[in-house]
Amino acid sequence: xxxxxxxxxxxxKNFFKQTFSSLGVRNFRLYxxxxxxxxxxxxxxxxxxxxxxxxxxxxxxxLGLVSALQFLPILVLSPWGGMMADKFNKxxxxxxxxxxxxxxxxxxxxMVVTGKIEIWMIYIxxxxxxxxxxxxxxxxxSFISEMVGKDRITNAVTLSILVVNIARAIGPVIGGIVIVxxxxxxxxxxxxxxxxxxxxxxxxxxxxxxxxxxxVKKNKMKILDxxxxxxxxxxxxxxxxxxxxxxxxxxxxAISMPLLAQSTYNGTAALxxxxxxxxxxGSILGGLLSAIFVxxxxxxxxxxxxxxxxxxxxxxxxIPSKFITTILLFIVGVFSVNFISWGNSTLQxxxxxxxxxxxxxxxxxxxxxxxxxxxxxxxxxxQYAGARASIIVGGIAAIIAAFIGFRSIKKSxxxxxxxxxxxx
Numbered sequence: 001x002x003x004x005x006x007x008x009x010x011x012x013k014n015f016f017k018q019t020f021s022s023l024g025v026r027n028f029r030l031y032x033x034x035x036x037x038x039x040x041x042x043x044x045x046x047x048x049x050x051x052x053x054x055x056x057x058x059x060x061x062x063l064g065l066v067s068a069l070q071f072l073p074i075l076v077l078s079p080w081g082g083m084m085a086d087k088f089n090k091x092x093x094x095x096x097x098x099x100x101x102x103x104x105x106x107x108x109x110x111m112v113v114t115g116k117i118e119i120w121m122i123y124i125x126x127x128x129x130x131x132x133x134x135x136x137x138x139x140x141x142s143f144i145s146e147m148v149g150k151d152r153i154t155n156a157v158t159l160s161i162l163v164v165n166i167a168r169a170i171g172p173v174i175g176g177i178v179i180v181x182x183x184x185x186x187x188x189x190x191x192x193x194x195x196x197x198x199x200x201x202x203x204x205x206x207x208x209x210x211x212x213x214x215x216v217k218k219n220k221m222k223i224l225d226x227x228x229x230x231x232x233x234x235x236x237x238x239x240x241x242x243x244x245x246x247x248x249x250x251x252x253x254a255i256s257m258p259l260l261a262q263s264t265y266n267g268t269a270a271l272x273x274x275x276x277x278x279x280x281x282g283s284i285l286g287g288l289l290s291a292i293f294v295x296x297x298x299x300x301x302x303x304x305x306x307x308x309x310x311x312x313x314x315x316x317x318x319i320p321s322k323f324i325t326t327i328l329l330f331i332v333g334v335f336s337v338n339f340i341s342w343g344n345s346t347l348q349x350x351x352x353x354x355x356x357x358x359x360x361x362x363x364x365x366x367x368x369x370x371x372x373x374x375x376x377x378x379x380x381x382x383q384y385a386g387a388r389a390s391i392i393v394g395g396i397a398a399i400i401a402a403f404i405g406f407r408s409i410k411k412s413x414x415x416x417x418x419x420x421x422x423x424x
Contacts, residue, residue, distance in 0.1 A: 032163055038197050041194030044191055066123065068373075104132070113189070117185075141344070145348055157341055158294075161337055165284050168279065234408065246401050248397070275325070282329065
């Protein structure tokens with residue numbers, strides 16, 4: 001019995017070590033602590049912003065327009081953000097952007113608390129938030145590899161996205177409680193304070209333990225260089241095309257979920273929080289499964305995940321039951337997080353050190369910047385055809401993306417086979 005229990009302890013220890021291997025890196029461990037606190041505040045703000053816009057305007061189009069304004073700078077400026085990340089110290093850039101996020105959130109919160117908020121102020125806030133994000137996102141994405149190195153990048157990306165979705169499960173619940181007890185404005189103020197956690201842990205990191213890439217000193221790198229580089233690699237281009245489609249029409253949860261809660265089910269902010277938290281809880285499970293069983297993402301896994309994401313999300317738009325919808329959203333979370341995680345890690349592992357920030361800037365454009373196009377479209381569909389129709393459109397988009405990815409893999413395999421035949 002002693003020998004057997006000893007073996008069980010060792011196997012559990014090995015399992016834990018493999019699943020959370022990147023947390024063995026002190027700098028990354030600190031980063032995750034800061035992110036866990038800050039992202040919980042961010043998801044509170046996501047809930048509060050959507051509900052605030054609907055409360056002021058009762059318009060799905062206005063909800064989509066605010067999202068469009070927030071993500072327009074990401075679509076346009078992310079390549080420059082990637083170039084800044086290549087040229088300057090990433091840790092210092094993130095400290096600056098987190099400070100800007102904090103000031104913006106607190107300023108908006110004070111406007112709401114004092115009763116002076118108007119919809120045009122939210123437009124300006126969304127635009128400013130997008131400008132800062134266009135610098136912050138590609139920098140943070142590429143900073144992960146600096147913390148853990150290339151060998152642990154898949155595990156680190158999976159765990160970082162897992163933390164995002166733990167926050168997605170917790171943040172809206174806290175946000176719902178704060179809205180009921182203290183008002184919408186306090187969600188923004190508390191989010192602003194939460195950014196201090198990231199700033200503190202960044203100062204606590206050890207610079208000597210970072211795997212810093214050589215900065216681009218000559219300003220010769222052009223924006224188009226990243227696009228040309230991606231076109232030379234099927235895994236990179238295929239992943240980005242799929243994400244561009246899904247990012248445009250499927251990942252519009254901030255628009256489709258409040259519309260579903262308010263317009264379809266006549267619910268309150270609590271129901272909206274339940275839907276977002278269900279996606280977050282499913283994402284936690286999906287992230288854990290990925291960390292345990294997937295050592296390296298493949299294109300086939302990415303295509304399968306996109307297909308299942310699309311099918312389950314389409315069902316959300318069809319099933320007329322709050323309970324079943326919540327369960328389906330949990331399943332959507334499982335597949336959606338793995339699509340992001342495996343797509344992200346594919347880009348980071350397939351990119352060279354010199355081009356990684358540029359590639360991740362394109363990822364930001366495809367994932368976040370595409371909302372500038374998709375947000376108003378989904379908002380208009382939701383307003384005039386209903387929230388269910390907007391969700392079904394998103395589900396079908398993911399299925400189409402999976403089909404395109406499958407065709408690309410099949411074509412690539414045929415080309416490889418033909419090359420091998422010629423060599424023989």
